[in-house]
Amino acid sequence: MAMRKNLLAFLLAALALPGCGGAPKSRGIIGVSVLTLTNPFFKVIGDTIKADGEKEGYTVEVVSGEFDVAKQQSQVKDFIVKKVSAIVLCPCDSRAIGAVIQEANKAGIPVFTADIACLAPEAKVVTHVATDNYSGGKQAGIAAIEAMGEAGGKIVVLDFKQAESCLLRVKGFKEVIDEHNAKTKGGKIVIGAELPGDGQKDKSQRATEDALQAHADLVAIFAINDPSALGARAALERAGKADSVKIIGFDGQPDGKRAIKEGKIYADPVQYPDRIGKETFKAITDYFQGKPTKKELLIPTGLYRKADALKDPEIQ
Numbered sequence: 001m002a003m004r005k006n007l008l009a010f011l012l013a014a015l016a017l018p019g020c021g022g023a024p025k026s027r028g029i030i031g032v033s034v035l036t037l038t039n040p041f042f043k044v045i046g047d048t049i050k051a052d053g054e055k056e057g058y059t060v061e062v063v064s065g066e067f068d069v070a071k072q073q074s075q076v077k078d079f080i081v082k083k084v085s086a087i088v089l090c091p092c093d094s095r096a097i098g099a100v101i102q103e104a105n106k107a108g109i110p111v112f113t114a115d116i117a118c119l120a121p122e123a124k125v126v127t128h129v130a131t132d133n134y135s136g137g138k139q140a141g142i143a144a145i146e147a148m149g150e151a152g153g154k155i156v157v158l159d160f161k162q163a164e165s166c167l168l169r170v171k172g173f174k175e176v177i178d179e180h181n182a183k184t185k186g187g188k189i190v191i192g193a194e195l196p197g198d199g200q201k202d203k204s205q206r207a208t209e210d211a212l213q214a215h216a217d218l219v220a221i222f223a224i225n226d227p228s229a230l231g232a233r234a235a236l237e238r239a240g241k242a243d244s245v246k247i248i249g250f251d252g253q254p255d256g257k258r259a260i261k262e263g264k265i266y267a268d269p270v271q272y273p274d275r276i277g278k279e280t281f282k283a284i285t286d287y288f289q290g291k292p293t294k295k296e297l298l299i300p301t302g303l304y305r306k307a308d309a310l311k312d313p314e315i316q
Contacts, residue, residue: 029085030060031061033063034065058085080109088284094117114277127287133165140169144246226265
């Protein structure tokens with residue numbers, strides 16, 4: 001009798017082990033909707049959350065809003081129907097996304113944002129993890145001053161006003177330019193226009209073409225990310241002005257770094273999307289474990305110039 005009881009206990013214990021009695025059950029689903037998966041920056045964020053989540057036994061579904069807030073709202077509604085354990089968003093529109101976040105709030109599903117924050121005050125987000133975009137924008141301003149030299153001149157900004165992260169970049173950039181103009185004895189830097197490149201290569205190329213028509217004396221461009229900067233470069237090359245107009249980007253993606261190495265972009269404040277993904281997943285696990293969570297976690301940028309690119313093993 002005792003032998004039977006011991007055998008039964010052994011069998012029950014064996015069935016409880018991972019890999020026995022079928023595939024282990026997922027700890028839950030984490031739904032992730034990023035701005036776009038065509039931009040490597042957001043793909044790295046999604047891939048990192050997925051990899052870290054699956055290591056801990058979660059099913060992670062990563063989808064792409066593709067700059068369409070209506071599409072992203074629909075994706076969040078699908079996550080709510082699936083009763084996911086948590087939702088991560090890189091919002092397509094920092095304000096318009098608020099209503100569907102409120103729906104998740106009512107359903108009791110915690111929401112986290114990565115890179116781009118939600119600016120709707122009524123929507124509740126547990127933790128926002130992002131680049132320190134304001135300080136990064138200041139670094140971009142420093143780079144612009146270096147690139148333009150004592151003569152100063154006219155610069156155009158290719159922005160993306162629907163994304164909170166890009167608003168912060170431009171804010172920091174403008175503050176540094178204003179400080180420079182207030183104390184310079186040389187030529188001042190004038191922002192000739194702010195045009196919607198929306199972080200997309202094709203749209204930024206068209207915006208730069210328009211800027212070149214309207215501002216023949218243009219000497220520099222600040223683009224809020226690498227795809228935008230590369231679009232600007234394509235327009236300059238097409239217009240035969242690649243050598244006379246400097247570009248300052250933002251991101252530090254491999255394509256952007258290679259362009260810096262080749263002298264096509266002057267400099268980038270570099271972001272670390274893998275760290276954003278890891279810190280976002282850590283915030284989720286801390287929340288589930290009842291640990292204190294920060295409302296906001298910012299990751300500093302580093303200013304990356306040609307000298308850095310020449311010794312960067314990733315792009316050799």
